[in-house]
Every structure is written in C-alpha cells, then in structure tokens.
Amino acid sequence: MDSGYGQWGRKGATLSDKTACQEFGLSRKEIVEAINAGSLQYRAGSMHGNPWLRLLRSCKGQRAGGSKHGQRALEARKASAELAHVDREMKRLRRELAALEQRRAELVAALGG
DSSP states (O other): OOOOHHHHHHHHSSEEEEHHHHHHOOOHHHHHHHHHHHHEEEEEEEEETTTEEETTTTTGGGGGHHHOOOHHHHHHHHHHHHHHHHHHHHHHHHHHHHHHHHHHHHHHHHHHH
C-alpha cells in the first residue's frame, strides 16, 4: 500500500494507536493483527522512551472493528468521541466568553459608563 508522504503530513490524517483504540473500539492486539495482515499502515514513534504507533486515519484497517463489533457500534463510538470533542470545545469557549464579559465590564466601569 503506497500512500505517499502527503497523507502522513496532513493535519488530522494520522492518529495514535491509543486514540484508535478509543475511537474505533479496537484492542491493541487487533491493531497489530491488522498491521501484520497489511490492511493498516503505520509508522513507529517514540516519545521520551515510550513507543507508540502512528496510524493513517484513512486506512481500512480501523474498519476491521466494524465487522467484528458491528457497524452500528462503530458509528456510535465515533459519534460519542465527536460529541466529547464538541463538549470540550464548548466548555472552552464558555470560559473564554466569561473572561471576555468580565474584561468588558471592567472597561465599561473604567470609562464611567
């Protein structure tokens, strides 16, 4: 499978093996089996002495969990992960909005308004 360097360099095109386990409901063993079968492309990485696998999001190997665990379960897991991401982003934006409202009130008070 020749993916070229372009996919590996694109933002969001790769994920770690741990993230793949969370998002797709796969076990580490299933990921290694997909790599050995040639259905999943990876690159080995290491950070501070801790090894990890970088996987392509677009590979069909992650969908192996769909046939084993059921397509609905896979879709539900992906939706749950996206929902958690959206919730985190909304919480961050609420904190930012509260800080901006407080700063605005301070500026209005400083102007005597």
